[in-house]
Amino acid sequence: AQSVTQPDIHITVSEGASLELRCNYSYGATPYLFWYVQSPGQGLQLLLKYFSGDTLVQGIKGFEAEFKRSQSSFNLRKPSVHWSDAAEYFCAVDYNAGNMLTFGGGTRLMVKP
Amino acid sequence: NAGVTQTPKFQVLKTGQSMTLQCAQDMNHNSMYWYRQDPGMGLRLIYYSASEGTTDKGEVPNGYNVSRLNKREFSLRLESAAPSQTSVYFCASSEWTDQETQYFGPGTRLLVL
Numbered sequence: 001a002q003s004v005t006q007p008d009i010h011i012t013v014s015e016g017a018s019l020e021l022r023c024n025y026s027y028g029a030t031p032y033l034f035w036y037v038q039s040p041g042q043g044l045q046l047l048l049k050y051f052s053g054d055t056l057v058q059g060i061k062g063f064e065a066e067f068k069r070s071q072s073s074f075n076l077r078k079p080s081v082h083w084s085d086a087a088e089y090f091c092a093v094d095y096n097a098g099n100m101l102t103f104g105g106g107t108r109l110m111v112k113p
Numbered sequence: 114n115a116g117v118t119q120t121p122k123f124q125v126l127k128t129g130q131s132m133t134l135q136c137a138q139d140m141n142h143n144s145m146y147w148y149r150q151d152p153g154m155g156l157r158l159i160y161y162s163a164s165e166g167t168t169d170k171g172e173v174p175n176g177y178n179v180s181r182l183n184k185r186e187f188s189l190r191l192e193s194a195a196p197s198q199t200s201v202y203f204c205a206s207s208e209w210t211d212q213e214t215q216y217f218g219p220g221t222r223l224l225v226l
Contacts, residue, residue, distance in 0.1 A: 004155070006155075009153065036217075041219075041220075042219060042220075043117070043203060043217035043218050043219045043220055044156075044203070044205075044215075044217040045217070046214055046215070046216075049214065090155055090156070092155075092156075100158060100161065100171070101156075101158070101215065102172075103148075103155030103156040103157070104155050105153050105154055105155045106153070
């Protein structure tokens with residue numbers, strides 16, 4: 001079965017520190033890849049997406065993600081975390097280019113002052 | 114533009130009761146989706162509608178029905194609620210020409226006693 005794995009359920013970082021959230025997917029071909037963020041009590045907002053081309057993609061709020069085919073990974077990064085980045089982050093994959101997303105379990109980010 | 118709106122925001126049901134969750138979008142999108150979110154499981158697709166007049170099952174359709182009332186509205190019905198349907202429900206919409214970006218509503222929190 002197709003799956004998306006976010007190995008870290010919770011991550012705590014200090015404000016100003018760098019961040020990397022991991023995402024691995026299962027499949028042979030290159031799917032479409034997404035990162036969404038969910039603030040408490042809110043819906044999901046798209047941070048960035050990858051379809052093809054340059055494997056390093058830039059998103060909103062200073063986030064970027066890198067697609068690594070050999071590792072079936074699409075990790076999210078930010079050089080310097082702000083307190084307002086505290087939220088839950090979801091990696092999602094469209095395996096069939098049919099606009100149907102499979103989501104990972106999410107990573108909850110906490111930011112220490 | 115309001116984007117994607119959902120009503121109600123919160124609902125408590127007794128086992129066996131029925132209810133309909135409403136979703137509307139004002140972005141003229143063709144595709145609409147219903148997800149449920151449970152801790153540690155990310156979002157799982159219940160049903161989707163690729164265009165007005167069509168609906169299809171997602172990953173977890175049992176116990177639910179949907180209606181695509183028109184291009185704007187997509188409702189989710191629980192005919193006989195069960196405690197296992199306690200969850201947060203999200204509606205989303207997307208457009209074929211927008212590289213599969215899904216826009217999410219704020220969610221409906223449902224508690225079944």
